[in-house]
Amino acid sequence: MVQTIIVVGGQWGDEGKGKIVDFLAERADLVIRYAGGNNAGHTVVVNGKKFKFHLIPSGIVHEGKLNIIANGTVVDPEVLVEEIENLEKMGFKIDDSRLIISSNAHTILPKHREEDNPKKDPHAKMIGTTGRGIGPCYRDKIARKGMRISDYVESSNSKIAEKMKPLVKDTCFIINEAIEKGKKVLFEGAQGTLLDVDHGTYPFVTSSNPTAGGALTGTGVGPTKIDAVIGVFKAYTTRVGAGPFPTELGTEEQTNKEGTWDKIENVYDEALKEALEKANAGDEYYQGKYMRLKGKEYGTTTGRPRRTGWFDAVAARYAVVINGMSSIAITKLDVLQGLKKIKICVAYEVDGKRTTNFILNTKKLARAKPIYEEMPGWDEDIGDAKSFEDLPRNAQNYLKRLEDLCKTRISIISVGPRRDQTIVVDDNNLF
Numbered sequence: 348m349v350q351t352i353i354v355v356g357g358q359w360g361d362e363g364k365g366k367i368v369d370f371l372a373e374r375a376d377l378v379i380r381y382a383g384g385n386n387a388g389h390t391v392v393v394n395g396k397k398f399k400f401h402l403i404p405s406g407i408v409h410e411g412k413l414n415i416i417a418n419g420t421v422v423d424p425e426v427l428v429e430e431i432e433n434l435e436k437m438g439f440k441i442d443d444s445r446l447i448i449s450s451n452a453h454t455i456l457p458k459h460r461e462e463d464n465p466k467k468d469p470h471a472k473m474i475g476t477t478g479r480g481i482g483p484c485y486r487d488k489i490a491r492k493g494m495r496i497s498d499y500v501e502s503s504n505s506k507i508a509e510k511m512k513p514l515v516k517d518t519c520f521i522i523n524e525a526i527e528k529g530k531k532v533l534f535e536g537a538q539g540t541l542l543d544v545d546h547g548t549y550p551f552v553t554s555s556n557p558t559a560g561g562a563l564t565g566t567g568v569g570p571t572k573i574d575a576v577i578g579v580f581k582a583y584t585t586r587v588g589a590g591p592f593p594t595e596l597g598t599e600e601q602t603n604k605e606g607t608w609d610k611i612e613n614v615y616d617e618a619l620k621e622a623l624e625k626a627n628a629g630d631e632y633y634q635g636k637y638m639r640l641k642g643k644e645y646g647t648t649t650g651r652p653r654r655t656g657w658f659d660a661v662a663a664r665y666a667v668v669i670n671g672m673s674s675i676a677i678t679k680l681d682v683l684q685g686l687k688k689i690k691i692c693v694a695y696e697v698d699g700k701r702t703t704n705f706i707l708n709t710k711k712l713a714r715a716k717p718i719y720e721e722m723p724g725w726d727e728d729i730g731d732a733k734s735f736e737d738l739p740r741n742a743q744n745y746l747k748r749l750e751d752l753c754k755t756r757i758s759i760i761s762v763g764p765r766r767d768q769t770i771v772v773d774d775n776n777l778f
C-alpha cells in the first residue's frame with residue numbers, strides 16, 4: 348500500500364503539479380510544501396472556480412486535510428497572510444487544524460525582495476528571477492545569517508506576525524507521527540527538476556532543491572519512509588526565465604516580444620487560428636506559439652509568456668533518474684490537438700557528437716541541437732476522454748513512445764484543467 352508520495356516537476360516547472368496534487372490530495376491526510384516559496388504559482392480548478400496559490404499547499408481547498416509549509420521553504424510573511432486572508436474571504440476557516448508553518452522555515456525579509464529585482468539588479472535580470480527575494484533569502488540561510496520563522500514571530504509584534512504565531516510549529520514531529528500512525532502524506536513539489544540548484548541548468552535555476560531529495564531535507568522525513576515518487580511532465584516543454592532550452596521553438600526574444608496575457612486576450616481566437624495554420628505549414632516559431640496560446644502558457648506569478656518547445660525525452664529521462672520516479676503523469680495532452688506532426692527529442696547533437704545523456708555543463712547544453720523523431724498528431728478534441736482507450740490512436744502511440752523513452756510507466760494523463768479531466772491508467776503507485 349502506498350502511504351507517502353512525492354510529486355515533483357520533471358521539467359522547468361509549471362508542469363501542472365497543482366492539478367495533480369489536487370487530484371491526489373482527495374485521498375491524502377497531509378499535504379506538504381517542502382521547497383521554494385512564493386516564486387511558485389499553482390493553479391487548481393475546482394467546480395469551475397480557479398484558485399491560484401503561491402505558497403499555501405494546493406490541498407487547502409479540500410476539507411479535513413492538514414497543509415504544511417515545511418522547513419525547506421522560504422516564507423514571505425506578507426504574502427502568506429495575504430493568501431490566508433483571501434481564503435478566509437472565500438469562506439475557508441484557516442486555523443492550525445488546516446494549516447501549519449515550520450518554525451524552521453526561513454523568512455523572506457523586505458531587504459531580500461529589494462535585492463532580487465530583475466529591473467534593477469543585473470544578476471537577477473540575467474537569471475530572469477521571479478523577483479520575490481527567493482535567492483537572497485536562501486543565501487542568508489546557507490550563510491547562517493537568516494531569520495527562521497520562529498525567530499520572526501517572536502521578535503515582531505506586527506499584525507502579520509500575530510496572525511502567523513498560532514500556526515507556527517515544529518512540523519518534523521507532526522509529519523513523522525502522522526506517518527507512524529498510517530496517515531497518507533503527499534509531498535507537493537514546486538518548480539521542477541531542471542530548476543534544481545544542484546541538478547538543474549545552473550546558474551539558470553532557483554535556489555532550492557525541488558527534486559525528491561529536497562522533500563526529505565525539506566521536511567525531516569527519512570528516505571525509507573517514501574513509497575512513491577510521481578514525476579509530472581507536460582506533453583511538451585515550457586520554460587519561463589532565461590537559460591538553455593534545447594527544444595525551444597522560436598527564440599526567447601520572439602516570445603518575450605509577444606508580451607503578457609492581457610495583450611493577447613482580446614485577439615485570442617484569431618491569433619490561435621493563425622498560429623495553427625502557420626504551425627501546420629511548418630513554421631517552428633508558430634508551432635511554439637500555438638502551444639503557448641492553446642496551453643495559456645503565461646506565468647501564474649509574473650504573467651510572462653513562457654518559452655515553449657517539443658517534449659525533450661533526453662531531459663525527461665534524466666529527471667526520471669535524478670528523482671527515482673516510480674511513475675510519471677503527463678499533463679496538457681489536449682494542447683497538442685490540431686498539430687499535424689508532433690516531434691519528440693530523442694537525442695542531442697553537440698560539438699559533432701550524438702548523445703542520449705543529458706548534458707550537465709550548461710554552456711555545452713546551450714550548444715546542443717535536438718535530434719527529433721516525428722509522429723502524426725490528432726484532430727479530435729480529447730477533453731472528454733475518460734480512459735486511455737478513449738484517446739485517438741495517434742495520441743495513444745505518442746504516450747507509449749514517451750513511456751519507452753522515459754523507461755517509466757505513465758500513471759496519470761491529464762486532458763484539461765478540470766479535476767474530472769484526469770485519466771488514471773495505472774494506480775499501483777497512487778494512494
Ligand code: GTP
Nearest residue numbers: 360361362363364365388389390538679761763764
Ligand atoms: P509551478 O509550481 O509554478 O511549477 O506550478 P504548476 O506545476 O502547478 O503549474 P501551473 O499551475 O503554473 O500551470 C499549469 C496550468 O495548466 C494551470 O493553469 C492549470 O490549470 C493548467 N492545466 C493543468 N493540467 C492541464 C491539462 O491537462 N490541460 C490544460 N489545457 N490545462 C491544464
Ligand code: IMP
Nearest residue numbers: 360386387388475476477552553587588
Ligand atoms: P527564482 O526562483 O525567483 O530565484 O527564479 C529563478 C529561476 O527559476 C527563474 O528562471 C524563474 O523563472 C524560475 N522559476 C522559479 N519559480 C518557478 C516556477 O514556479 N515555475 C517556473 N519557473 C520558476
Ligand code: MG
Nearest residue numbers: 361388389647
Ligand atoms: Mg506555476
